[in-house]
Each structure stands twice: as C-alpha cells, then as structure tokens.
Amino acid sequence: MTRMFLFSSKRLAVVASTTIAFGICNLLAANPAFAAPVSGAHPNFSGIWERIANPTKELAPPAFTPRALEALNPKLTPGQKIWSEHGIGVDDVNCLPRRQPWMLLQSAPITIVHDGDKMILLYEKRSAPMHVYIGREQPNPAPASLSLTGYSVGRWEGDELVVDSVGFADYPGHGSVTTLPFLPTTRITQRFRLAKNGEELKARFTITEPQFLKTPYVYDFTWRRLPYATNFALIELCDGRDPDRLKY
C-alpha cells in the first residue's frame, strides 16, 4: 500500500548517519539550555515552551475603529444570548479548532519543532498546527483561498525569525484581537528570538487589520523552556456529543 509523506531533505542525511547524530545529541543533553541548531547558521526554536508569569508587554494597545467596536459587540439572537450569558461559545460546544494568535498565548505549553526550513507550532488542546514555511515568499496580494490558519512564511533577520501570516478565513472562535473576526486583510507578524542562553523564547506580535485597527497592535510575549526530560504534551480531546459541554 503506497501513501504520501513529507520528510525534510536535510534530515534525510541525519537519518542515514544516525549513530553520529545521536552521539552529538547525547553530549548536548548535558546542557538543557542548548538546542542543537539544524542549519548551523541560525537559532533553532524547537522545544516545549510555557508562557512565563506576566508574559505580555503591550507596546501599542489596540486602537479600535468604529467598525471594530461594532464587531466586538454583535447583536445576538435569543439563543446566542443565553449561551453568551453562561460563557458558552459555538466553537466550544462544536469543538471547532483554535488557531494563532490565541493558541500561542495560553497557559498550556506549546511545542515547536523547527526542522530545517520548516517550523511547526502545536498547541496541546484542540487546534490546527501552525505551519511556517521558512524562505518562501508571501504571495501578494494575499492568497485567494482563505483558511483557518492562513499561510505563514518566515525569513531570517539576523537571529530573529520573522513570521508573516495572511489568508485567514473567518470561522467561529477567538479572533486576531479578542473576539474580532478575521478578515482577508488581517495580517499577523511574529518576530521570534531566543533569550537568556536559549532558556527563553520571545516574540513580538504585530496585528494589522486596517478595517478594525487604526494602528497596528503590537505586544511582546515570552515563554520559558520546559525540559524534554520531564515534559510531554497533554492531549485534550473534544467531543461535541458530550452533553456536559452544553450544561449551564
């Protein structure tokens, strides 16, 4: 039976000479602050990352347009009002997947696997992986087909990885800023860098949405590294058939 798989071409060489690579990994394990760079030229962001206490530093608060204020206070149907009063959202009861930026900012850790020219960010609760294609060009204008996670490309500026995401579809759930819907013109940029000898990951988020924000919303966010030796993702499963999800 033949199936399809993706596999980093750079990693192919590693797999072929695993005894040597594994030896190097053992030496590095003695220093948990060090993540072996894949390319050798840039930092590697692989790791399990947990947000620090007070992780957010706003550099430019959201400056909402009148349209945004309207979108933040939508007119609800009677049934929606009942749910809203009890903190129930249509995305929660139907287990709709979450996405960035919200999923990157939560108390549950995120997993980053940075492998050559690809970086994947995973949130352990129900969500879609964030795929970052390093070295690709961002289509201009934004991609015609919109999706939950949009399309993310990355480029290096020194030791910072600048990730630029566009092409978000408007689905129920958390928005680009609180509950603001995603629009085709929404753009999210993160500048990732390591700090404190690789023990911290920092990202400067810039949310641009001309229809909702008069000026870009900018904030810094910090995570700390969790050791691989004692940490693993806790998988949250969501089942919309569970009647407890509708209880209030």
Add this chain to the structure above:
Amino acid sequence: MSKPDRKGDVDLESDRWCIFQGMPYVMDSAGPIEIRQSVGETIIIAERLAVPRHIYFKLDERPSSDVYDFTPVGLSTGQREGDSLVVTTDMFTAGLGLDGAPRTEKAKLVERFNVSKNGKELVVASTWTDPDVYKEPYRYSWTYERIPENYTASPNYCDPRANGVGNYPPGEDPRPGKSGN
C-alpha cells in the same frame, strides 16, 4: 457492544462530529503525513482530523497511567537503532483499530521507520499486540512516497454542523424535528 459505523479504520460517527482520531488512522487515512524532527522529539502530523503524534527521545521515564490520560495516539517514545527509528507506543484509549478491529487500553504498538530508495520512500513496519484482541502479534508494513519539499499542507476545517450534526443555541436548531421545526 454495537459495531462501530466505520470505513476501514475511520470511525464514521466521529468523522461526522469532526472528532480528531488516533492510531492507526493518523498513519493511514488522514492524508499525507508530515514528519519533523528535533533533538527532543519527532512529530508526525496528518492533514485531516488527526491527533498529532509526539515521539519523545529524552523522557527520563514514561509517566505512569495514574498521571497520564490515555489518548487515541497513546504515548510514544523513540530511539534510534542504526538507520532505523524505533517507536514504542502504549496508553491508548479504547477505539477503532486496524481494519475495524478494536483498539483497547492494553494495546501496544512498535514501529520501525526506515527510509529507502535514496530517501524517496519511507517504510514503517508495525507490530500491534493486544491480549484482548490478537492471538499473536499483528504485523504489517506501510510504504510512503516522499512529496516534494515545495508542498503546502492542505488546510482542513471541519464543522459538525456542516455534516448534519452539531450543536446549536437553544431554540435555534434549523434541522427538521429540532427546535419546533
């Protein structure tokens, strides 16, 4: 126990409800798989309604079942043996296994990953054991073709309401027979 409504290892009821499914579905019916490696773990993700797999290399010890909630993909640890990656997985929740056979909490899976044909193919040899299901270990091998690096993962979005199921606000279910329709 009623037989699950299934197609191969796809639980059709879970599929309608957009519930993420586990093993062996992730490696079989969820579309292309993407394998990415780092020092501490390798992840395997598939495009459609699949729980991500984390294969850990550096865990000091496997957690006990007292602290780890079993999942449809279990808990996987890996080690390299020559050119192979050997992955051991247990702590599965009960669910749908290969070809509709049950997957129970006693299931254990050992997989051996090898690339071949100059990296163009990936061969995964799997061995399932489960004293409640199999009289002897169930072994099979799957071969995957490598996709070019310029591939872009297909976005997949599933809303159960689009499949004729799902939950609606009180009094607002549009389906016949619901909410007074």
